Amino acid sequence: MHQQRYILLDRDGVINQDSEAFIKSPEEWQPIEGSLEAIALLNQHGYQVIIVTNQSGIARGLFDEIMLEKIHAKMHKLADEKGGHIAAIYFCPHGADSDCTCRKPKPGLLKAFAADFHADLTACAFIGDSLRDLQAAESVGAKPILVKTGKGLQTLLINPQLTIPVFENLYDAATHLIF
Numbered sequence: 001m002h003q004q005r006y007i008l009l010d011r012d013g014v015i016n017q018d019s020e021a022f023i024k025s026p027e028e029w030q031p032i033e034g035s036l037e038a039i040a041l042l043n044q045h046g047y048q049v050i051i052v053t054n055q056s057g058i059a060r061g062l063f064d065e066i067m068l069e070k071i072h073a074k075m076h077k078l079a080d081e082k083g084g085h086i087a088a089i090y091f092c093p094h095g096a097d098s099d100c101t102c103r104k105p106k107p108g109l110l111k112a113f114a115a116d117f118h119a120d121l122t123a124c125a126f127i128g129d130s131l132r133d134l135q136a137a138e139s140v141g142a143k144p145i146l147v148k149t150g151k152g153l154q155t156l157l158i159n160p161q162l163t164i165p166v167f168e169n170l171y172d173a174a175t176h177l178i179f
Contacts, residue, residue: 006117006124007042007177008110008142011053011089013129013150014170015039015075022057025067026074032149034171039084041171045178048087050117052109052126052136059095068093088113105135110142127173131155134164145173 012018015035023029039049057063063071072089079086090109092102102108114121126137129150137144146152146166156166167173 058093
């Protein structure tokens with residue numbers, strides 16, 4: 001039996017342009033060039049794409065879960081238009097000061113995905129743009145990958161000791177993973 005393969009992706013800064021002021025509406029959600037094509041490429045090569053994202057804007061009162069659903073509906077629609085499919089989205093609505101177990105770098109969202117999909121996290125790559133993405137991946141044995149989009153370049157400059165794969169963007173990372 002062929003085992004399903006998964007790629008875990010952070011959202012802001014990996015798939016879409018990030019903003020210090022948060023992405024608070026579908027209008028503010030703008031894909032990074034090539035990111036939706038990367039999702040389609042991963043799908044075409046047998047990967048299911050799972051989004052794992054901190055969304056503390058909810059805790060801060062900047063938007064609510066209904067607005068987040070609208071933002072994600074836009075992301076799904078634009079990915080579909082490029083031939084891509086996002087299998088699931090896991091998000092943490094809590095703030096940085098929360099004692100939750102789901103806010104990256106804590107492993108809660110990754111463990112929830114693994115339980116829901118009966119997935120082996122050690123067989124998954126997690127592509128992110130921040131140190132907390134990489135730490136979350138490492139905490140569950142997933143393979144961390146850094147992209148230079150979003151906060152990625154800053155993450156690399158602040159953490160020159162990192163010894164993980166680094167790519168210009170999600171499309172470059174996807175191309176590497178499939179070939």
